[in-house]
Amino acid sequence: MTGNPYLDVKPEVAEALAAGKPVVALESTIISHGMPYPQNVETALNVENIIRECGAVPATIAIIGGRLKAGLTAEEIAYFGKKGRAIAKASRRDIAAICARGEDGATTVTTTMMIAHMAGISFFATGGIGGVHRGAETTMDISADLEELANTPVTVVCAGAKAILDLKLTLEYLETHGVPVIGYGTEELPAFYSRHSGLKVDYRMDTPAEIAAAFRAQRQMGLKGGMLVTNPIPEQYAMDDAVINGAIDQAVRESVEQGVKGKEITPFLLARVAELTGGDSLDSNIQLVYNNARLASAIAKAYAETR
Ligand code: PSU
Numbered sequence: 001m002t003g004n005p006y007l008d009v010k011p012e013v014a015e016a017l018a019a020g021k022p023v024v025a026l027e028s029t030i031i032s033h034g035m036p037y038p039q040n041v042e043t044a045l046n047v048e049n050i051i052r053e054c055g056a057v058p059a060t061i062a063i064i065g066g067r068l069k070a071g072l073t074a075e076e077i078a079y080f081g082k083k084g085r086a087i088a089k090a091s092r093r094d095i096a097a098i099c100a101r102g103e104d105g106a107t108t109v110t111t112t113m114m115i116a117h118m119a120g121i122s123f124f125a126t127g128g129i130g131g132v133h134r135g136a137e138t139t140m141d142i143s144a145d146l147e148e149l150a151n152t153p154v155t156v157v158c159a160g161a162k163a164i165l166d167l168k169l170t171l172e173y174l175e176t177h178g179v180p181v182i183g184y185g186t187e188e189l190p191a192f193y194s195r196h197s198g199l200k201v202d203y204r205m206d207t208p209a210e211i212a213a214a215f216r217a218q219r220q221m222g223l224k225g226g227m228l229v230t231n232p233i234p235e236q237y238a239m240d241d242a243v244i245n246g247a248i249d250q251a252v253r254e255s256v257e258q259g260v261k262g263k264e265i266t267p268f269l270l271a272r273v274a275e276l277t278g279g280d281s282l283d284s285n286i287q288l289v290y291n292n293a294r295l296a297s298a299i300a301k302a303y304a305e306t307r
């Protein structure tokens with residue numbers, strides 16, 4: 001909040017934080033790289049409204065003209081949605097150069113956690129996180145999101161991770177780095193479009209208050225790192241496992257054939273899966289983000305009420 005010459009906290013967000021009110025961070029890569037225009041803009045604005053209806057203040061995070069923004073205006077959200085993949089996807093390694101050059105950057109889970117923490121925000125809702133990619137035993141492609149969860153004290157609410165990743169190795173990595181994985185109302189790790197992965201989370205928690213209490217304990221003990229809350233997609237929006245897994249397998253095969261590498265892999269896979277499943281996967285994606293925004297708001301509220 002102070003002493004960071006690159007950070008701009010939106011006044012509404014700064015006031016809420018100063019008053020101890022619940023604030024929920026949102027990422028911008030999901031807008032620019034995770035969904036097509038115009039559904040991306042519509043979804044980003046709806047998510048903010050849902051958070052407000054739940055009694056919290058939304059803070060969509062991005063880098064604009066070299067400024068780290070905690071809280072965007074509707075115009076800024078529309079700008080990100082329209083520019084889409086033309087905006088640089090900014091991970092931890094990128095933000096110093098982007099800010100020094102005065103450029104724009106779409107924040108991933110990693111950089112959204114970083115900027116949220118700089119601003120004093122502890123709760124963050126998104127769709128899916130990055131993880132250990134299939135074939136990582138040879139490519140070493142492991143998302144910086146996992147390392148950030150290990151180091152930065154923010155609770156991230158997601159719908160699990162997409163099966164574009166190796167979910168088993170992703171859990172192993174999180175275990176090694178001491179990140180608690182919580183299932184909201186479930187013992188099974190959800191897999192984004194699907195409620196099922198066949199893998200177990202570390203803790204099942206059934207109320208936002210329980211999650212807030214665990215986060216409080218983590219803070220009071222002075223532990224570094226955050227928590228990952230996995231919230232299954234509502235049953236009525238879940239996709240047929242055979243359909244979604246078929247599309248994912250094909251997308252992964254094509255990425256290998258085409259030699260897609262580095263930061264391009266995740267956006268490539270997300271876009272290809274959406275194409276292969278038509279509008280269905282996009283609709284599921286939008287609904288699970290709304291669902292996560294509601295849970296993150298409830299956790300932030302429970303945390304604020306027990307301060
Ligand atoms: N997974 C999704 N949707 C997303 C992303 C991942 O299901 O939008 C985005 C998030 O911004 C996440 C990033 O932080 O991709 C991870 O990219 P990488 O795998 O290159 O670390």
Ligand code: MN
Nearest residue numbers: 141142143262
């Ligand atoms: Mn990667």
